[in-house]
Amino acid sequence: MNKLPLRARLATSVGGAASKVSRLAGRGDGSVIGGVIGLRLEPGLLAMLAQDREVVLVTGTNGKTTTTRLITAALAPLGQHIASNAFGANMEAGMASALGQAPDATIAVLECDEKFIPSVLAATKARVLVLLNLSRDQMDRAAEIWLLARRWREAIAAAPGCRVVANADDPLIAWAACEAPNVTWVAAGQRWHDDSWCCPRCGSHLRRNGDDWKCGECSFTRPPVRWALSGADVIDPAGRVRPLDLTLPGRANQSNAVVALAVAEVFGVDAVHALRGMRDVASVAGRYTTVERRGVSIRLLLAKNPAGWLEALDVLRPAPEPVMLAVNAQTPDGKDTSWLWDVDYRRLRGRPVFVGGERRTDLAVRLEADEVSFEIVAGIDEAVDRVGRGSLEVIGNYTAFQQIRTALGRAA
Amino acid sequence: MTGKMRLVWVYPDLLSTYGDRGNLLVLERRSRLRGIGVESVFVNSDQPVPRDGDIYLLGGGEDLPQVLAARRLRADGGLADAVNRGAVAFAVCAGYQLLGHEFGGADGEPTAGLGILDIRSGRGERRAVGEIVADVDPALGVPVLTGFENHQGVTRLGPDAVPLARVSVGTGNGDGTEGAYAGRVLGTYLHGPALVRNPGLADLLLGWVVGPMRPVPPARDDLALTLRRERLAAIAP
Numbered sequence: 001m002n003k004l005p006l007r008a009r010l011a012t013s014v015g016g017a018a019s020k021v022s023r024l025a026g027r028g029d030g031s032v033i034g035g036v037i038g039l040r041l042e043p044g045l046l047a048m049l050a051q052d053r054e055v056v057l058v059t060g061t062n063g064k065t066t067t068t069r070l071i072t073a074a075l076a077p078l079g080q081h082i083a084s085n086a087f088g089a090n091m092e093a094g095m096a097s098a099l100g101q102a103p104d105a106t107i108a109v110l111e112c113d114e115k116f117i118p119s120v121l122a123a124t125k126a127r128v129l130v131l132l133n134l135s136r137d138q139m140d141r142a143a144e145i146w147l148l149a150r151r152w153r154e155a156i157a158a159a160p161g162c163r164v165v166a167n168a169d170d171p172l173i174a175w176a177a178c179e180a181p182n183v184t185w186v187a188a189g190q191r192w193h194d195d196s197w198c199c200p201r202c203g204s205h206l207r208r209n210g211d212d213w214k215c216g217e218c219s220f221t222r223p224p225v226r227w228a229l230s231g232a233d234v235i236d237p238a239g240r241v242r243p244l245d246l247t248l249p250g251r252a253n254q255s256n257a258v259v260a261l262a263v264a265e266v267f268g269v270d271a272v273h274a275l276r277g278m279r280d281v282a283s284v285a286g287r288y289t290t291v292e293r294r295g296v297s298i299r300l301l302l303a304k305n306p307a308g309w310l311e312a313l314d315v316l317r318p319a320p321e322p323v324m325l326a327v328n329a330q331t332p333d334g335k336d337t338s339w340l341w342d343v344d345y346r347r348l349r350g351r352p353v354f355v356g357g358e359r360r361t362d363l364a365v366r367l368e369a370d371e372v373s374f375e376i377v378a379g380i381d382e383a384v385d386r387v388g389r390g391s392l393e394v395i396g397n398y399t400a401f402q403q404i405r406t407a408l409g410r411a412a
Numbered sequence: 413m414t415g416k417m418r419l420v421w422v423y424p425d426l427l428s429t430y431g432d433r434g435n436l437l438v439l440e441r442r443s444r445l446r447g448i449g450v451e452s453v454f455v456n457s458d459q460p461v462p463r464d465g466d467i468y469l470l471g472g473g474e475d476l477p478q479v480l481a482a483r484r485l486r487a488d489g490g491l492a493d494a495v496n497r498g499a500v501a502f503a504v505c506a507g508y509q510l511l512g513h514e515f516g517g518a519d520g521e522p523t524a525g526l527g528i529l530d531i532r533s534g535r536g537e538r539r540a541v542g543e544i545v546a547d548v549d550p551a552l553g554v555p556v557l558t559g560f561e562n563h564q565g566v567t568r569l570g571p572d573a574v575p576l577a578r579v580s581v582g583t584g585n586g587d588g589t590e591g592a593y594a595g596r597v598l599g600t601y602l603h604g605p606a607l608v609r610n611p612g613l614a615d616l617l618l619g620w621v622v623g624p625m626r627p628v629p630p631a632r633d634d635l636a637l638t639l640r641r642e643r644l645a646a647i648a649p
Contacts (some may be wrong), residue, residue, distance in 0.1 A: 136430060144474045197425035197456070203480045205425065205458040216458075335542070336560045338431030338604030361639045365608060368635055369437045 046092055049099035050124035053083070056109045056263060057124065059117050060132025060173070061145075062308045063256045064090060066248065066284045067132060068111040070260035073277035077269050081105035087285045091116060095124075107267075114148055118155035121162065128266050129156070130259060131166040131173045132188070135195045136342070137305040138334030145172060145195060152176040165262045167255075168223045169211045175200035178223065184262045187211060187228035188255040191314070192307035194342065227265075229258045236261070236271050244275070247282045252311040286401070291408050296384045297391040298408070302401045304333070306342035312395045313343075319351035323393040324383040326357035326400035333398050337362040345370045354383040357400040380404045416449035417621055420465035422491060425456045426481040427507050430562075432471030434605020435502065438614050439467065445628045448618070457481060461490030466621045467500040470507025472563075472603050475518040478506040482525050485510070495528050500596040500620045504606050505563055508591065508599030509533040516565065529599055530570035531592050539564045543647045544582030544602060546590040549574060554612040556580075557590070558643045559602030567592070567601075576600055581647055596620045609643055611636050 058068045065088045072084050083102035085094045090111040099108055112120050114134075121129060131152070134145045149172045156164060157179060166177035168185040172195070177183050189211060190196070196213075199206055204217035214221040228235040232254060233243050244257050257278055264274035283289040287302045303312035316323060329335050337359050345367055353374040355363050360376055367374050377383045383392060396404055421436050436452055443450040455461050457480065461468075468491055473481060485491050495501055501511065509515035512531035517523035520535040544561045548554040557577050566586035569575060576591030576598060577584070584590030584601050591600035598617070600606055607614040611633065619625055627633075 146474055146476060194428065198477065198480070203476055205456065336430070336562065336604070338434070338560060341431035341434030341437065341605040341608070342428075361635065361642050365635045365639050366434075369434075369441055369608075 044123075046096045046099070046120065047123040047125075049096055050108065050126075053099070053105065054107045054267075055124040055126040056107070056128040056130065057112045057117065057120060057126045058110065058130040058132070059112045059114050060130075060167075061114065061135045061137045061305060062311065063132045063252060064088075064111040066253060066287070067130065067256040067259055068109050069281055069284045070253075070257055070278050071130070071263050072109045073281050074260045074264040074274035075107060075109070075267055075269060076277040077273040078107070078267060080107055083108040083110075085111055092120065092123075095120065115151075118151055121155045121159050126159070126162050128263055129159075129162050129164050130263060131164060131177055132256070132259060133167055133170045133190065133192075133307070134172045134176075135192050135305065135307040136339065137307075138336075146200060149173075149176040149200060153179060156180045163266055165259060165266070167259065168225050169213075171196045171206060171213055171220075171222075172200050174223055175220070178220075183223070184227070184266065185223045185225040186259050186262045187225040187230075188258055189229050189251065191251065192310050194306070227258050227262045229255055234258050234261060234271065237265070242271060242275070245279055247279060248284070248288055250311060250315040252314075286405050293380070293384050293408060295389050296387050298380070298384070299391070299393050300401065300404065301393065301395045302398070303395050304397050306339050309343040309395070313345075313347060316393050316395075317391075321391065321393060322352035322354065322383075322387050323348065323395065324354040324356055324377065324380065325363060326355075326380075326394065326396040326404060327360065327363045328358045328397060328400040328403070329362075330358075330399045333400070340366040345372050348372045352387070354386065356380070356383065357396065357403075380407050416451045417443055417467070417618075418462075418465045419450060419452045420462060420468045420494075421452065421454045422461060422468055422470045422485070422507075423457045423481050424454050424471070426477035426484075427471040427473040429472040429474065429506070429604070431604035432469070432504065435469050435471075435504070435607045435614075438605070438607040438611065439469075439618065442611065442614050442628055443618060445632050446625055448622060448625075457484050461485065461488050461494070463490050463493050463497070465494055465499055467502065467617055468494060470501070470503035470511070472505035472507060474506075478510055478515070479517050479523055481506075482510040482515070482523065485526055486524070492526060492528055495595075495597055498596065500617050501528065501598070502607075502617055503597075503599040505561075505565075505601060505603045508601065509565055509567065511597065511599055512567070513570075529592055529594055529597050530572035531567050531599070532570070533565045533567040536564050536566040536586055540583035540586075540601075542582060543643070544579065544584060544590065545644065545647065546577035546579045546582070546584060548577045548613075549593075552576075552593075552616055554610070554616050555640075556644070557600075557602060557606075557613065558609045558640055559600075559606050560604065561601045562603050563601055565601065608636070609640050 083105035085098035090113045163182040164177045164180045165184045167188040169190040199215035201220045202218040301312045303309040354377045510525045511529040512525045515533040516535035546557045573592040573594045575589035
């Protein structure tokens, strides 16, 4: 990303966005939640538990758990108890349980599954809604993503007091958030483009120039941003450039961090203070953890869908570092393995590759088509034995990742 | 066919929902393993569809992209010309529906398709999601189909189309049949990388272009056949 035009774009947006922030600051702190408590027990419970707290909801296809963790770290300078479903239990029960366990918390940072946003936004009267990205994921049980974005638009329209922090680089996210009265736009980047070739508003082909995009036919354009990721640096609303220096690896986490800084700003925490705690985050619910096993140092990466795999492959240490890939297709993973064919595995050529998981044959056929050499293994220990010494990277999808953590004795 | 075989992936920007690239990769691989030169062309929806392709591939898509793709392909005319000239077309899911006379649009309303295949589709009551197994029309000499379906379409065949297969597990067209073909145009509800688990179907398409072919070296076919066996065994009643 070219810094100068970006700064220029930032400058044009600062005035308008700053006035919106000051208006926001005048809002009450967790005003009375009026209205009727729903007939269904669970939404009612969630609403009751969220009452009188400042709630941040975090959603999107990828990065929810990590961003939730980074926001919690960023808000630490406030010195308040923060409730959070830090381990990825992101449905209503998980959120209610996180709130119930932290009765003194005045702030709640909650990861929320994409499809529950309408009901949870209404129930929690969230102060901030964070929209990270949308891409194809578990299509055998999730809604098509355009329909999801349309439901978010309706939910946001019904919550005019909520500030939306949204990734302007993802056109579908921009469309979901663009009618909201209060938006902090963040240039958080978009590595995966294959679900956003077309304008979400009119369907025409989008024109792209770097991270910038606009519709060739209707007037839909990438909104001017207030925060931006530029290389490994963040550019703040005043145009200051700061290195992120995260412990967490990868571009995706830099992107999540810039979003967290934009949320911290809403709470009046400046970037210098917010970054201190964020830099200490080293692993999130087992992800990015390094575990020793029989003399081999294993690093665990989670990837659940094509965009997530793209980001995980980016994080891998270069060849000849060995890697094990593990894929399952249980209900939480999605029972359909078609997505394997949306991932480009060719860059794994030239290193030892071990293939495991319950659907290892599906994965093996995929790698064969990409002319990647591999060995099939029964589990993590067989891969460890074949590596012998040194280090091993492991990428697994959801239940495969959990099985490997269990096999490693939860040291992970 | 003169020189290299040309594979044309039609509108990957609109019709590539879930692993559709797999069909292209399988056709490329099985051609190369037989020493057949192959070249692939990706045609986005803002580009004209070339008329000189040998095999045209259409993937799945969400409702709005499907409507747009049908509109643009009708206006472009390239696919219909190529098929009339004898080119092969292989379409899955949304791509299959839009080859027909009509299909259900974003709100289920009847929407005009290309009329290349004598089928009519609409929206069913329930979404069909899961493994599908279907016995292929014996005239085609292709082993039983195994795949995954994820659609809410119901398709009825007219007199000029023949069912591709009879469903034993799953939903397919909704009347016990699955997919359709006529001449060298073939469509199926097996979504995404349908050819991965069905190399026999891939070879049928390739054979329509180049005529009789030698088999793929067995060692290079092992994994795909193992995958077929695993998936068929996993859902055996």
